[in-house]
Amino acid sequence: MNPPATGGFLCYNYIMSKLEDIVSLCKRRGFIFPGSDVYGGMAGTWDFGPLGVSLKRKIMQEWWSFWVDQRDNMYGVDAAIIMNPKTWEASGHVATFNDPLVECKECRGRFRADKLVDGYGEGITDEEFLAAGAKCPTCGKQNWSEIRKFNMMFQTHIGPVSDDEHIAYLRPETAQGIFTNFKNVVDTIYPNLPFGIAQQGKAFRNEISPRDFILRDRECSQMEIEYFVKPDTWEAEFEKLRAEQHEFLEQVIGLPKEMIHEYDVPAEDRAHYSKRTIDFMFDYPNGEEELMGLAYRTDFDLSNIQENSGKSMEYRDKNTGESFVPHVIEPSIGVERLILAVLSAAYHEEELEGGDKRTVLKLPENLAPYKYCVSPLLKNKPELVAKAKEVFEILKQKYTFVTWDDSGNIGKRYRKQDEIGTPKCVVVDFESLENDDVTVRDRDTTEQVRVKVREI
Numbered sequence: 001m002n003p004p005a006t007g008g009f010l011c012y013n014y015i016m017s018k019l020e021d022i023v024s025l026c027k028r029r030g031f032i033f034p035g036s037d038v039y040g041g042m043a044g045t046w047d048f049g050p051l052g053v054s055l056k057r058k059i060m061q062e063w064w065s066f067w068v069d070q071r072d073n074m075y076g077v078d079a080a081i082i083m084n085p086k087t088w089e090a091s092g093h094v095a096t097f098n099d100p101l102v103e104c105k106e107c108r109g110r111f112r113a114d115k116l117v118d119g120y121g122e123g124i125t126d127e128e129f130l131a132a133g134a135k136c137p138t139c140g141k142q143n144w145s146e147i148r149k150f151n152m153m154f155q156t157h158i159g160p161v162s163d164d165e166h167i168a169y170l171r172p173e174t175a176q177g178i179f180t181n182f183k184n185v186v187d188t189i190y191p192n193l194p195f196g197i198a199q200q201g202k203a204f205r206n207e208i209s210p211r212d213f214i215l216r217d218r219e220c221s222q223m224e225i226e227y228f229v230k231p232d233t234w235e236a237e238f239e240k241l242r243a244e245q246h247e248f249l250e251q252v253i254g255l256p257k258e259m260i261h262e263y264d265v266p267a268e269d270r271a272h273y274s275k276r277t278i279d280f281m282f283d284y285p286n287g288e289e290e291l292m293g294l295a296y297r298t299d300f301d302l303s304n305i306q307e308n309s310g311k312s313m314e315y316r317d318k319n320t321g322e323s324f325v326p327h328v329i330e331p332s333i334g335v336e337r338l339i340l341a342v343l344s345a346a347y348h349e350e351e352l353e354g355g356d357k358r359t360v361l362k363l364p365e366n367l368a369p370y371k372y373c374v375s376p377l378l379k380n381k382p383e384l385v386a387k388a389k390e391v392f393e394i395l396k397q398k399y400t401f402v403t404w405d406d407s408g409n410i411g412k413r414y415r416k417q418d419e420i421g422t423p424k425c426v427v428v429d430f431e432s433l434e435n436d437d438v439t440v441r442d443r444d445t446t447e448q449v450r451v452k453v454r455e456i
């Protein structure tokens with residue numbers, strides 16, 4: 001997290017406060033609420049409100065359309081969240097999906113050891129941690145327990161008996177629901193290599209200290225693809241997927257190119273089986289953070305399943321008759337991370353002529369909760385209201401995502417629609433009754449033009 005090179009300290013402060021501004025707008029306008037708000041909240045959980053769920057669904061639908069519906073070698077699955085616990089033993093999650101936990105012996109506060117000191121990752125040792133001299137963020141003392149490996153999977157029990165034999169986990173990723181269905185898809189669809197299996201759904205991580213709004217939460221939604229390839233073609237396929245990730249993020253979702261940075265993960269930081277991983281980083285308000293990952297995972301997952309289940313995961317090439325375990329490339333993205341990237345890029349505070357300020361979400365038209373807002377210039381003139389209702393019905397039929405607003409004065413309505421990112425506001429006035437035309441105001445330029453109703 002570095003301040004921008006030229007902006008200086010003030011600029012950094014501005015950027016720091018921007019996340020709070022986005023959180024505040026999200027709550028005020030019905031995008032995202034703290035989870036279980038009415039009972040005082042639940043750390044690391046967030047609820048999507050009427051506008052947030054619309055944005056979220058549009059983003060998920062665009063992803064599904066781009067990666068699955070528009071291709072002839074991509075297949076969807078929707079696997080159960082609770083899977084046989086053998087899944088997580090085979091995948092390595094039971095043994096290694098850990099965070100380093102330390103406890104303050106004075107106040108009993110619990111923290112992630114690597115987050116209390118600079119420059120260390122999850123593998124931090126007791127010696128390294130103590131040498132760094134971290135003080136408890138709560139009480140300021142330096143009386144620490146030893147570091148304990150804390151498994152981040154949420155545990156539950158299957159059936160009425162709560163003993164160790166009945167432990168199950170809420171899935172920490174959607175990927176394993178894809179791998180475990182590899183053979184089912186091959187045996188029912190008979191796809192040629194390369195082909196992909198895609199899944200969207202909830203995943204759970206018991207983060208020790210959730211933070212940064214929806215960036216690090218305990219319950220999130222993922223969109224993952226496992227793309228199966230012939231082992232000797234992985235590099236070419238990896239490059240194709242890499243280019244397509246940029247196309248998706250920049251053309252379909254509309255994120256500014258200059259806010260996305262590729263980080264080629266060096267060998268010592270990659271999972272041992274991965275020969276190449278690129279993290280796609282994004283300039284979030286609080287600094288650069290991972291937005292999505294693209295990883296070449298060799299045959300690690302399928303071979304593990306083969307070994308642990310005793311069932312063959314080999315694929316038989318229809319042309320050559322050759323049998324082998326395919327290799328896999330995994331593009332993986334968190335929905336909430338993408339939503340926060342979209343909101344961060346869209347959020348603007350602007351000064352208008354005459355010194356007025358406005359907050360505007362410059363959301364791409366395909367993601368905005370509403371495309372149009374229709375309103376009568378005055379709400380106490382029945383003839384204007386009737387005409388506006390007529391226009392509303394026409395546009396609703398045509399564009400679906402159309403809202404009605406007759407609250408406050410016209411200026412207040414514009415401010416509200418700017419804040420929720422509605423690209424166009426349509427206003428019906430007395431001239432509309434004569435000429436069947438309306439004023440259409442553009443969100444980004446605030447320019448107003450006269451348009452015939454049938455031409456909208």
Ligand SMILES: [Zn+2]
Pocket residue numbers: 104105106107108109136137138139140141
């Ligand atoms: Zn303490």
